[in-house]
Amino acid sequence: MALLEVNDLKVHFPIRGGILNRKIGAIKAVDGVSFSIERGKTYGLVGESGSGKTTTGKAIIGLNHITSGTVKFDGVDLAGFTSKKSDIRKDIQMIFQDPYSSLNGRKRVLDIVAEPLRNFENLTKTEEKKRVQELLEQVGLSPESIIKYPHQFSGGQRQRIGIARAIALKPKLIIADEPVSALDVSVQAQVLNFMQDIQKDLNLTYLFISHDLGIVKHMCDEIGIMYKGRYVESGTKADIFNHPQHIYTKRLVAAIPDINPVNRQQQKVYREEVEKEYQQNYNDYFDQEGLAYTLRHISDSHLVALPQKG
Amino acid sequence: MEYSNVEVVEVEQEKAPSMAKVIWREIVRDKVALISFIFLIVITSLVYGVSLFLNQDEIVKVDLFAINQPPSNEFLLGTDYGGRDIFGQLIIGTRNSLSIGILVTLMTGIIGITYGLVSGYYGGTVDNIMMRIVDFFLILPFLMIVIVFVAIVPKYSIWSFSLIMTAFLWMGIARLIRSKALQERELDYAQASKTLGTPNWKIMFFQVLPNLSSLIIVTMTLNLAANIGLESGLSFLGFGFPEDTPSLGTLLGYARNPQTLELRWWIWVPAAIMVFLLMLAVRNVGEALKRATDARQRRG
Numbered sequence: 001m002a003l004l005e006v007n008d009l010k011v012h013f014p015i016r017g018g019i020l021n022r023k024i025g026a027i028k029a030v031d032g033v034s035f036s037i038e039r040g041k042t043y044g045l046v047g048e049s050g051s052g053k054t055t056t057g058k059a060i061i062g063l064n065h066i067t068s069g070t071v072k073f074d075g076v077d078l079a080g081f082t083s084k085k086s087d088i089r090k091d092i093q094m095i096f097q098d099p100y101s102s103l104n105g106r107k108r109v110l111d112i113v114a115e116p117l118r119n120f121e122n123l124t125k126t127e128e129k130k131r132v133q134e135l136l137e138q139v140g141l142s143p144e145s146i147i148k149y150p151h152q153f154s155g156g157q158r159q160r161i162g163i164a165r166a167i168a169l170k171p172k173l174i175i176a177d178e179p180v181s182a183l184d185v186s187v188q189a190q191v192l193n194f195m196q197d198i199q200k201d202l203n204l205t206y207l208f209i210s211h212d213l214g215i216v217k218h219m220c221d222e223i224g225i226m227y228k229g230r231y232v233e234s235g236t237k238a239d240i241f242n243h244p245q246h247i248y249t250k251r252l253v254a255a256i257p258d259i260n261p262v263n264r265q266q267q268k269v270y271r272e273e274v275e276k277e278y279q280q281n282y283n284d285y286f287d288q289e290g291l292a293y294t295l296r297h298i299s300d301s302h303l304v305a306l307p308q309k310g
Numbered sequence: 311m312e313y314s315n316v317e318v319v320e321v322e323q324e325k326a327p328s329m330a331k332v333i334w335r336e337i338v339r340d341k342v343a344l345i346s347f348i349f350l351i352v353i354t355s356l357v358y359g360v361s362l363f364l365n366q367d368e369i370v371k372v373d374l375f376a377i378n379q380p381p382s383n384e385f386l387l388g389t390d391y392g393g394r395d396i397f398g399q400l401i402i403g404t405r406n407s408l409s410i411g412i413l414v415t416l417m418t419g420i421i422g423i424t425y426g427l428v429s430g431y432y433g434g435t436v437d438n439i440m441m442r443i444v445d446f447f448l449i450l451p452f453l454m455i456v457i458v459f460v461a462i463v464p465k466y467s468i469w470s471f472s473l474i475m476t477a478f479l480w481m482g483i484a485r486l487i488r489s490k491a492l493q494e495r496e497l498d499y500a501q502a503s504k505t506l507g508t509p510n511w512k513i514m515f516f517q518v519l520p521n522l523s524s525l526i527i528v529t530m531t532l533n534l535a536a537n538i539g540l541e542s543g544l545s546f547l548g549f550g551f552p553e554d555t556p557s558l559g560t561l562l563g564y565a566r567n568p569q570t571l572e573l574r575w576w577i578w579v580p581a582a583i584m585v586f587l588l589m590l591a592v593r594n595v596g597e598a599l600k601r602a603t604d605a606r607q608r609r610g
Contacts, residue, residue, distance in 0.1 A: 061505050094505045102498035106520040116506040165506065 001075065002036035003205050004060070004173055009033045009069035011052070011059045029055040031229040031291070032069070037173070037222075042199070042206040044220030046213060046252070052229040053209045054097075057175045060207070061094050073173065090120050093166040097178040099158035103150040109136070109161055110146035116168045135164040140194065156187035163195070167202060175207045180215065192219060213256050217241060222301075225249050232292045235302035245304040247278045247285050248292075329524065329602075336602035339609045343598035346591035353588070357404045369398035370554045381576050388576040390564055392553070400580050403556035406468060408588070410557075411538035413472040414479060418537075419530050421476065422483030423519070429484070430491025431514050441488070444481045452478045453549075460549050471550065475540065483529055490525060494518045524603035531596035535589045542585050558585050 011030040014023045030052040037043040045053045058064040060071050060078070071078040076088055093116075096102035103112055113132045117123055123131060133143035139160040150158055159179060166174055176195070180188040192215065199206060210216050216223060217237065224234040225248065233246045244250045254274040258267050284307045286292060292305040337343045373393030381388045387396040429440040459474050460466070494500060495518065503513045538558075544550040545559020546566075553560055561581035565571045570578065601607040 058501075063501055063504060089505075089507055092505075094502070096498045096502055098498055102502050104499040104503075104517055104521070106523075107517075115503065115508060119507040119509075162502075165502070169506075 003039045003074060004207070005036040005070075005072040006056075006060065007034050007070045007072070009056065009059060009071060010067045011055050011064050012067040028229050030059065033224075033226070033229075033231060034295075035222075035224050035231075035234060037205055037207060039172075039205055040199075040203055041221045042208050042219050044216040044223040045207065045209045045226060046211065046216055046223060047226035048211060050228075051226040053211075053226050054177055056226075057094070057177050057207060057209050061092055061175055062089065090116075090169050091172045093169065093171040093174050095159075095162055095166050095174060095176040095179045098182050099155055099162055100150075100182070102162055103158055105150055107149075108146065109148055109150070112150070112161060113146075113165050113168060116165060120169055131168075132164075135168055136161075138167070138198070139164045154187075155183050156191055159183060159187075159191050160194070163191075163198070167198060167204075170202065171204070173205045173207065175209070177209045178211070179208075181210070181212065188215070195219075213252055217256075225252065228291055230292045230305070231295055231303070232305045233303065234295070235299075239299070239302040243302070245298060245302070245306065246292075247274075247281050249304075250274050251278050332608075333527075333599055333602045336608060337595065337598045340594075340598050340601075343594045346594035347598075349587065350591045350595065353404070353591075354408065357401055357408065360401050361405045364398050364401060366402055366556075369395050369402065370556065378574055380574075387580055388574070390574075390577050391567075391570070396561070396577055396580065399556040399561060400558075400584065403558045403561055403581065404584055404588075406551070406555065407538055407541050407558040407585075409468055410472050410475070410541045411534050413468065414475045414537045414541075415530055415534045417472060417476040418480040418483055418533065419526070422480040423487050423522075423526060425480065426484040426487030427491050427514050427519060427522075430488035431495050431510070431518060433492060433495065437488070437492075441485075444484055447478065447481050450478065456544060457549050466551060466555070471541070475537070479533075479537070479540075483533065486525070486529060487522060490522050491518060494521055528596060528600045528603055531592060531599055535592035535596060538592065539585065539589050558588075 009030055010028070010032055012026040012028050015025040015027060016022065017024045033052070033056055035043065045056060047053045055064055059066050062078070073088060073092065078088065110129065110132055113135055114128050117128055117131060129146065132146055136143055136145055141157060141160055141164070145153075145161075150161065153161065159182075163179075179195070180191050183191060195206070196219070198204065206219070208216065208219050210219075220237060222234070222236055223240045225232050225240070225246070227248055233240065233244065233249045240249060241253060244253050251274050254271045258264070285305075293307055295303040295305050298304055298306075337347055371394070373389070376385070376389050376393040377391050379385050379389040379393070385395050385397065387400060389395055390399075425440065425444075429437045455478070456474060463470055491514075500513055500517060503517050508517070541550060541557065542559035542562060545557050546562045548563060550559045551557045558581045562578055562585070565578035565582075601609065
């Protein structure tokens with residue numbers, strides 16, 4: 001059984017206005033998203049800004065209200081557990097995008113990393129300190145760091161503190177919301193490889209939210225592409241990168257930079273071709289509102305939102 | 311203990327990116343604020359220290375043989391129309407006024423911060439209801455209610471006066487904190503705390519509140535100046551303390567008599583100067599604190 005099953009998830013935000021602040025509409029941030037993640041795998045959620053990928057992640061962990069749909073974790077529906085203290089919440093943790101704002105600048109590293117421990121485990125001061133120092137060593141920071149403040153660390157180190165905090169409760173699922181997009185490229189690789197290492201060590205499952213396809217290709221086993229709150233395509237890494245079917249996915253894949261300068265001209269021609277196809281077929285692949293159609297199977301693992309007339 | 315070598319890392323607990331140090335540097339760099347700060351400390355310790363040795367009953371006792379005496383060796387600042395020593399009244403009055411200012415500031419602070427924090431943190435409907443209650447308090451006629459209160463309360467003490475002032479002065483800070491809390495709760499660290507299973511009240515008071523501390527310090531200091539002035543103002547108008555409880559306001563109140571205003575300066579001028587200096591000094595320190603919390607305005 002899959003560890004996380006998301007079925008027809010919808011997160012709508014009301015637009016209020018007019019007299020008496022009535023609800024006059026809704027922003028469909030996430031509009032019918034379904035996917036499932038197997039234990040120990042990494043699932044990549046890709047899309048442009050505003051496509052609803054972060055909202056999906058936050059809805060799963062309970063930071064956003066779920067309008068409809070089910071989120072099943074280990075067979076238990078999470079929609080009923082909104083931010084309540086329960087063992088289920090303990091098993092899902094999140095790594096935030098911005099390592100500068102996700103750590104409270106007024107707290108020492110000890111207090112930051114020990115926060116989840118204090119909520120769920122009754123440890124004495126010495127046990128707690130020992131545990132925090134172990135965690136810090138696990139993420140490659142020196143045990144002396146516990147008395148420091150977040151501003152005394154670099155971006156990559158801060159993200160590691162965030163990771164140490166996320167793994168403190170030994171969760172099963174970690175939602176990584178663009179964990180490296182705020183870091184510079186040399187540090188990105190460091191953090192990503194480290195995340196893969198602890199995934200093996202702790203048998204973690206990742207929901208990896210990103211807009212960087214290069215990183216997703218490096219990290220993920222399965223990938224879902226989102227556009228305006230809906231899925232346009234989902235499948236295994238090979239499905240998406242080798243046989244993209246939807247024009248939106250094709251355009252995304254074509255946009256991955258190639259470091260080999262010999263192919264530059266060829267890449268440019270290819271990219272222009274894809275762009276032309278995208279412009280020509282836009283109306284076929286999206287409905288009147290510019291939204292994607294329902295997903296259809298084209299193979300066992302590969303789903304694409306193909307137009308009805310196909 | 312195999313971890314004993316790790317345990318040794320008991321380095322001396324270094325204080326925060328030390329707010330206290332930043333503030334101190336700012337005050338030292340600003341000479342006016344430094345002088346104000348020293349003045350405040352001297353006056354406060356003097357007033358509270360000396361008043362321990364003064365007998366309030368003795369000072370406020372009417373002595374008909376020594377009315378309206380100009381300053382002399384016996385009465386350093388002369389006497390009022392009841393023959394009461396002005397110097398003693400000034401010391402005790404300053405103490406009372408300061409006490410009220412500090413008490414009111416602290417009580418409005420505690421109520422306002424808690425209220426604003428809860429309102430801003432939860433937001434939505436809770437915020438809406440709580441802020442309408444604040445609006446209600448804001449439209450109440452403050453002065454009129456205080457006058458009624460003075461009329462119906464038989465024994466008027468520092469405490470009852472502070473309480474009635476607190477009841478009408480907590481809204482400002484509540485609104486300020488609420489608007490800040492609304493911003494803070496959206497930040498990642500507050501959201502992260504939620505995902506880590508921290509209960510809301512803990513996030514409010516142990517995560518969000520420390521991040522508002524600079525704002526709180528500045529507002530409370532500036533409020534203190536205002537509250538000292540407000541007490542004096544009310545007492546001056548006759549809605550504050552009776553004459554047997556000296557305060558800076560009651561001393562100033564004697565100046566409502568034209569004869570006193572014109573001929574017996576020693577009764578009201580010292581109190582006026584004291585109110586003026588106290589408010590100015592607190593304000594100067596407050597302004598320095600305000601600059602200290604904003605890196606762009608710092609001088610130090």
